[in-house]
Amino acid sequence: MRYLLFLVISYSYIFANAHIFVYHRFGDNNHQSTNTTIKELEKEFEYFKQNNYTVVPLKDIIQKINNKEEVPEKWIALTIDDAYKSFYTYGLEVFKKYNYPFTLYVYVEATNKKYGDFMTWEELKVASKYGSIGLHSYGHPHLTHLTNEEIYQDTKKALDIFTKKMGYSPTTYAYPYGEYNERVQTQLKKFNFNAILNQSTGSITKDTDTQDIHRLALVGVVNIEQKLRYKTFDVQWIAPFEFPKDGILKQIKAKVDPKYKKLKLYITGEGWRDIKVNNGIIDIKLNIYLKKARTRVMLGSNVFNISNNIIIKQRKTNGK
Numbered sequence: 120m121r122y123l124l125f126l127v128i129s130y131s132y133i134f135a136n137a138h139i140f141v142y143h144r145f146g147d148n149n150h151q152s153t154n155t156t157i158k159e160l161e162k163e164f165e166y167f168k169q170n171n172y173t174v175v176p177l178k179d180i181i182q183k184i185n186n187k188e189e190v191p192e193k194w195i196a197l198t199i200d201d202a203y204k205s206f207y208t209y210g211l212e213v214f215k216k217y218n219y220p221f222t223l224y225v226y227v228e229a230t231n232k233k234y235g236d237f238m239t240w241e242e243l244k245v246a247s248k249y250g251s252i253g254l255h256s257y258g259h260p261h262l263t264h265l266t267n268e269e270i271y272q273d274t275k276k277a278l279d280i281f282t283k284k285m286g287y288s289p290t291t292y293a294y295p296y297g298e299y300n301e302r303v304q305t306q307l308k309k310f311n312f313n314a315i316l317n318q319s320t321g322s323i324t325k326d327t328d329t330q331d332i333h334r335l336a337l338v339g340v341v342n343i344e345q346k347l348r349y350k351t352f353d354v355q356w357i358a359p360f361e362f363p364k365d366g367i368l369k370q371i372k373a374k375v376d377p378k379y380k381k382l383k384l385y386i387t388g389e390g391w392r393d394i395k396v397n398n399g400i401i402d403i404k405l406n407i408y409l410k411k412a413r414t415r416v417m418l419g420s421n422v423f424n425i426s427n428n429i430i431i432k433q434r435k436t437n438g439k
């Protein structure tokens with residue numbers, strides 16, 4: 120019995136994984152592909168409450184990582200991208216009712232130019248009483264398509280306008296469309312954000328890179344229990360890092376814990392397949408024409424315990 124108890128404790132210790140979710144619109148039936156109905160939002164929040172999850176401010180998770188402390192298993196942080204008006208009109212009330220903090224990511228150009236569908240600076244100030252506000256670029260570009268200088272300028276412009284309008288500098292950043300690569304990361308790191316968030320499925324542990332944080336998208340009707348099962352699987356990726364120039368994926372190479380003899384591999388458009396691991400090395404030769412400009416390559420010990428790698432096709436006109 121004592122042995123069993125030990126197993127249970129060590130299991131939860133080793134697999135201490137928090138989760139960060141991203142929402143977009145609320146109660147807006149005109150945009151189904153990015154919408155969460157109020158009924159669904161309340162269902163999800165009720166699930167968190169009934170199952171003893173603690174919704175914490177994003178900064179609490181960042182602090183744990185920076186202190187090299189375990190991130191509690193039952194912690195959740197909630198984020199909202201774009202700062203659509205529907206959050207202010209419909210979503211915010213539900214967050215207030217449950218007393219759940221959030222981080223709202225502003226698409227600065229849309230707010231600054233008063234695009235009708237987006238929150239104003241005044242509304243952002245009201246919302247900031249209940250959560251924090253982060254940066255979601257100036258022009259909401261596909262960052263991987265921009266030059267280094269364009270990436271830097273978009274971020275600088277967003278930062279300057281935000282700081283002037285809100286009276287303080289944002290400390291966290293979320294990539295538009297969740298799209299990035301090593302080159303984009305290098306440009307964004309120059310701004311010393313406390314955290315940079317992507318939109319790739321995974322979880323948060325004490326070893327998470329604060330400049331590359333996974334978020335799970337919540338849209339439509341979701342199985343929240345299943346979303347919370349996702350864990351980060353530790354993989355050292357060697358290839359691919361970039362979308363192949365000829366569009367043909369030829370090799371997957373990575374290092375994992377040698378205890379794994381077989382794993383699962385996922386490629387967008389191809390689905391999951393079983394692969395063999397030799398002494399912790401995965402080296403697979405392929406010949407797959409990638410049909411999607413945005414392709415995910417994932418490795419996992421099962422479909423919920425995964426490492427997520429996104430590769431995005433470059434536009435012909437843009438170099439480095």
Ligand SMILES: [Zn+2]
Nearest residue numbers: 200201295296
């Ligand atoms: Zn966005």
